[in-house]
Amino acid sequence: MAIYLLRRLGLAVITLFLLSVIIFFAGQVLPGNPARAILGPLSAESAVRALDHQLGVDRPLLTQYTSWITGLFHGNLGESYQYQSPVAPLLRAALVNSAKLGAFALVVIIPLGILGGVIAALYAGRPGDRIITLTGSSAAALPEFVTGIVVIVIFSVGLKLLPFPPQIQAGASFFGQLRALILPAIPLVFVLFGYIARMARAGTIEALESDYVRTATLKGLTRVAVIYRHVLRNSLLPTIAVIATQTGYLIGGLVVVERLFNYQGIGNLIFHAATAKDFPMLEAAVLTIGVVYMVATVGADVLTTVLNPRLRSEAAQ
């Protein structure tokens, strides 16, 4: 078991390493000259070169990369071009905000998605199922800003229930914060519901059609007992893995949602960093997201292996 865990972690580390290379490449290599990008096309050559030197981009690529990576390990995420101050504290604050929004969305979506999927499976093929499935997949396909706009127009402009743009007052109460989070969370919920419901549905259908459910039913168990004891255990396993990987979509959605609602999270941070060509900030932020995603994926993998008896015994060998 320990070997399996180590191996899994090792793979994750390799993947992260590859990721850092990709990000570095995108950030440092592609845009050409960052100093030029910052100062604009009309600045003097000498000024550009001076800034290049100050930024350290005139060093060989490999040196730049290694100094960046080692810096990361020391907690030094570089200095933001825009704000002329260390990246780390800004990133941390933004991450906390995004975490709140993300967590809120997940808390809503997980029970909703699972419930929707299981119900759809129990009524498979019938109108109830079609409605849930089609609604879910359609909602998931809509960009967050589209659903965001519709939601804003209905609840804010039309019904005037919730404020737009939502302001989080510093030191606001828990419920005050929640109230502000509702609008931005809705587009995220839309995007995630479809996928989670679909996985839950597929898993439940497979379980319902299995031989062991037949055995259980023919033992004389009530329908509820069959579903609770035999079906859910097997159908929700793949769903757990999916939920963890959905953090990927969640984070992607954050960029758009935070921009739309002007919410000071990591998504907004990335956007501003990108438009201002603030590469240290951009790279650090994107890499952070990569780490979060990797943690979620590894966690999901390990959880699946631990919960599935067959995989568990295989891993233990």
Added chain:
Amino acid sequence: MTEAVAMPGGVVASDAERRDLPAWRLLLARPTFVVGALILLFWIACALFGTAIAPHDPLAQQLLGTNRPPSGAHWFGTDQLGRDVLSRVIVGAQSILIVAPLATVVGTVLGTALGLALGYFGGAVDLVVSRIVEAVLALPAILIIFMFVVALGVSTITQILVIGFIFTPLIARTVRSAVQVERQLDYLPAARLVGDRSFRIMFVEILPNVLPTVVVEFTVRLGYAIFTVATLAFLGFGPQLSTPDWGTDISANYALLGAGYWWETLFPALAIASLIIAINLVADAIDRVVAG
């Protein structure tokens, strides 16, 4: 089922033959497909003939008539530069319906080829490439595309290529799984025993069997391509200047929502929504016909 044996001096009795309905017949029988296809056709028509259909010139600014709510003259109202929103919505179909399908085609062609190769050959190459793919996919696609677009600048070609390249591993992964399922079957060793070479086996034996998967992937990815193009436009990476584009228009006008000017953003948003839902319905119908 039992079957025929030549009776002494007799004719071989007939076997049970199944009638196969052609795919398009089955599709047209589904209301979801019909609705989705109609909406899709509508937007394609707008993309092709938009300038002829639009009631006003989408670029014409009216500085005295800015931010007018929907009325008889302007069904969808005017935006902050006085341009007719309806005309901009109609003509705006063009930009998104060029980039998204092309990007999906690029991704599907490359992804299918890659998936076939990885699934068929397996081994060390598969292991390495799969790691790389996983690294690429470790980030949500939108972020990767975002980074590349920021770095490379935005242009139609860039968008098509970047989105296409991001889709490649996603599609390759699905195709690879489908190929691995086929590998369990005996017709592959049968082909090798007849002397067929790998290339032929991949494209003549395996590909026809995974084609349904590819078609479904294509339609699903198309929806996501539209999603991505619209999102990029919203984030400021759409076509520049005053070209009518749904995402860009929303991006330009959404700050006005606080002031209550909802029509300038709602209608383009609904246009995006309808297009995506249409594709989704079509994809769902195709998926069910293929699976059934």
Added chain:
Amino acid sequence: MTATEEAAIPGPAAEPQSAVQVQHLDVSYRVRGRDRLALRDVSFQVGRNESYGLVGESGSGKSTVALALTRYLPRNGRVSGGSIRIGGRDPLVMNAAELRDLRARSVSMVYQEPGKALNPSIRVGRQVAEVYEVAGIGRADAIERSEAMLRKVQISDAGQVMQRYPHQLSGGMAQRVVIAMALAAEPELLILDEPTTALDATVEAEVLELIAGLREQLDTSLLFISHNLAVIAKMCDRVGVLYAGELIEEGPAQELFDQPRHPYTMGLLRCIPRQGQRKDHGRLDAIPGFLPAPGDEITGCIFAPRCPIAEQRCREAAPPAFDTGPGRTSRCYLHEETAHLPRNTPVDVQLSSPPRDAQPVIKVRNLAKTFTSRGQAVPALVGVNLDVERGETLGIVGESGSGKTTLARLLLGLIAPDAGSTIELAGQQLSADLKRRTDDQLKALQIVFQNPDSALNRRHTVRQLISRPLATLAGLSGSALAERLTDLVRSVRMEPRHLPLRPRQLSGGLKQRVAIARSFGGGPRIVVCDEPTSALDVSVQAAILNLLADLQAKEQVTYLFISHDLGLVRYLSDRIAVLYLGRVLELGPAERVFSGPHHPYTEALLSAVPSLDGQRTERIRLTGEIPSPANPPSGCVFHTRCPRRLTTGICESTEPPLAEVEPGHLMSCHIPIDQLATLQGTERT
């Protein structure tokens, strides 16, 4: 009894004591908006403590009977007519609570694939205990009783097994657990639907004996559903034969099989090889025609279209159930003529074989293959030496883990053998790598796979499938190819009009013919037949086997016939090799290997296979399960289960060499052949 004697009211008056009573049962399924009858007017009765067998091929509706009895039909199925009584109660009108009670206490089912019947995420012990808990017993008691039940089904370390998960059990053990669950509630009726079809012969024999023993102990009635007539003959008192949803004959088991009274039953019996039948003497007969498609409107006798003695009245009105003896009925106007039913194929044919060559066409020396699974080395084949003579049929028998499929794939070059193995084809060494073999070598060695659904590319037409080897291996094109194509199609008894069809439009037998045509397309010299009829119905099997025999004579090819079915192997083979755990235990002429003296394993295998012939040799009981190939026993690999193991200890310590004990007959056993002959009661000639 005359043919005009009318039947009594179908089914005797209901005894309140009968375990199951089915009367005029109709079951239909709704497919694409139309109702199709799967069961039509089925009536039968199972008395208390009686064992009743339901026999039928695919499409007969036998599984539907089981589903209807427990009211577990799928959503689109329903009972559209007739009645069911189980222990006097009617399951069709029960409410949910009563139905649960019925399922918990009165009726239990055992299905085909035991591994899948158990929840993979719950420990075995809990699942068995659940049966007791449903009956209202407390958890602690339930666990105790579960353990006792597991011991009753001869699972020796029951306590340990209770803690395991289903995937950690072997097939035989899993089926015992399922049987334990089924009998735990001491039901009045136990329904078994193909319970041993997925198991090896020796394991099957044990499970069947277990079922028979338990049934006596617990006083349970048995409804045994199977396509295997021999198993039914062994396990059941009475039998009902189902054809296309109708019960066409019924009666005491052995009597019915000895003297059938319906043309279909007779036809079916003729499809199964019995002792003494060979491909050229006493040929298997096949049933011409096709099953009626489900939902077809039938006027008259349902079997008439395929019946060789059908008359006008047979086609006009469906025959009622005639009384054909005490406790026997038959739905046939001409049931008296059954004994003289004309055959479809001649009994004896002349099959020519090519002259023997000086050297064997295939020579295998020291063939070995070791797989690695999760770090462990699993030897699938160990040190196999084999000679195959030109024109012969070498039968290869073995249970799971014997390595017979691995042997086939190694010969064909689909997998690479371990170093030190040599395979020679007509004196030339065959490269292990398929790509490095010459075109001639590729041509010479072909295979017919077990499952035509898997072996034929479902997107290609029959024409494409058969033409391919003609183009690549035989190098034909244009009109030459077209001509050869037509020849080939006719030689497998298909028609040119089949050419544009795709596999899914063909029946199982036709698909296998396409596969056979493809194998013969390149003009091979050796064809490996890997379980070519296992996926087919009994009545189709005979036609395919005879086709193979005829093709062999016509094209002068050598066969390697791999099968787990001893009857088929005996029918078709000239020589037989018996494999166990990757080693050849015996190799010799077919009749010698079958009648003895033979290897103790062969002896046990033969006694495990139920036979219709009625002569019951004393069953050799093998203890334990087949060892895992990853951990083969020391010395002779069979010694752990061998009932004739020598007391000197040599069997545990030394692996016996494969030595010639009689001219042409090799065996790997420490017991001298004379002693074997005495022990087994056979004479050495």
